[in-house]
Amino acid sequence: xxxxxxxxxxxxxxRNAGTDMxxxxxxxxxxxxxxxxxxxxxxxxHQARRLLxxxxxxxxxxxxxxxxxxxxxxxxxxxxxxxxxxxxxxQQDR
Amino acid sequence: xxxxxVFHTGYAPTPDPPPSAFPGAQTLTLVPRGGAxxxxxxxxxLHRQRGIAFSVAMRYRVVRSSVGTxxxxxxxxxxxxxxQVLTNDGAEILVxxxxxxxxxxxxxxxxxxxxHLHPPQALPTIDLGPGFPPVxxxxxxxxxxSIEIEDVVELLIREFDIAPLREDWRAVLAMxxxxx
Numbered sequence: 226x227x228x229x230x231x232x233x234x235x236x237x238x239x240r241n242a243g244t245d246m247x248x249x250x251x252x253x254x255x256x257x258x259x260x261x262x263x264x265x266x267x268x269x270x271h272q273a274r275r276l277l278x279x280x281x282x283x284x285x286x287x288x289x290x291x292x293x294x295x296x297x298x299x300x301x302x303x304x305x306x307x308x309x310x311x312x313x314x315x316q317q318d319r
Numbered sequence: 320x321x322x323x324x325v326f327h328t329g330y331a332p333t334p335d336p337p338p339s340a341f342p343g344a345q346t347l348t349l350v351p352r353g354g355a356x357x358x359x360x361x362x363x364x365l366h367r368q369r370g371i372a373f374s375v376a377m378r379y380r381v382v383r384s385s386v387g388t389x390x391x392x393x394x395x396x397x398x399x400x401x402x403q404v405l406t407n408d409g410a411e412i413l414v415x416x417x418x419x420x421x422x423x424x425x426x427x428x429x430x431x432x433x434x435h436l437h438p439p440q441a442l443p444t445i446d447l448g449p450g451f452p453p454v455x456x457x458x459x460x461x462x463x464x465s466i467e468i469e470d471v472v473e474l475l476i477r478e479f480d481i482a483p484l485r486e487d488w489r490a491v492l493a494m495x496x497x498x499x
Contacts, residue, residue: 249355259329260356268326268348272357298431300440300457303414307401310376310418311357313328313346 265314272311276304281315284308320472320481320488321360321373323349332381332393344398346378359405364480371412371479372405375468402471404479412439415466435460469495 260268270281277284287293288309297305327347351360359372378399384392402415417434438461444453469492475481476488485491 249350254324257325257327260326264326265328268356271355275355275358298416298418298460300411300437303401303403303411303416303437304409306416306418307374307376307403310378310399310401311346311348313344313378314348314356317328 262317265317269311269315272308276308285312320475320483321362322484323351323360326350326356330381332383344378344380346376349375361407362481365482370407371481372407374403376401402468410440415471431460434463434465436463467496
């Protein structure tokens with residue numbers, strides 16, 4: 226079993242760390258909308274950095290390699306599964 | 320409960336036949352006010368306190384229906400979810416999961432395929448007395464049956480004293496449930 230890399234203390238609550246207009250909304254805009262592939266990649270990358278301190282691309286590479294396979298659904302690591310469920314944001318043009 | 324927006328990956332239907340074992344998985348998440356897509360939404364209680372946050376990831380597929388009067392129309396099928404009730408600093412309180420598919424596993428199947436609840440991390444082990452190993456609930460996958468997002472919203476309002484944003488929240492949740 227490997228140890229998960231965690232973002233620095235408090236990082237998981239940093240709401241605006243690394244965000245840009247691709248990942249945030251104007252509250253006057255449509256409350257539900259589809260994102261572009263570029264926006265999707267930015268969203269996924271932001272979440273990977275917020276939750277793990279690594280890039281979205283790096284998370285997908287590690288996930289594909291099975292590094293998180295045994296721990297993603299275990300206490301203290303549930304953010305891994307959350308992130309995995311968001312992966313289609315980064316894979317829209319695959 | 321929250322004025323978060325929703326970002327999603329779209330409505331592209333899954334081809335028939337599918338090109339791979341895991342085709343057409345779309346996803347959606349909340350975008351809280353002042354935050355980024357996927358960030359937990361901080362919730363306000365009836366006492367105007369903010370100690371609870373909520374995040375959502377839902378995977379879905381768009382498929383053509385072949386059932387009855389809906390034959391030929393498109394339908395949205397939920398395929399996985401994570402509903403996370405968190406403390407404001409990100410610690411898990413209750414996490415509802417359903418992730419039967421895992422494209423990264425060799426057989427494509429998740430280890431725990433049924434909908435389940437992860438109990439709070441802070442839950443102490445239960446002492447069964449001398450000679451018995453203690454029960455550690457915090458590591459359990461407790462079967463739940465399928466949980467809809469309306470169920471979690473209602474749980475938050477009823478049990479966590481989260482303030483609804485509208486008085487007719489019961490009717491709104493009932494409408495969401497009827498829509499399935």
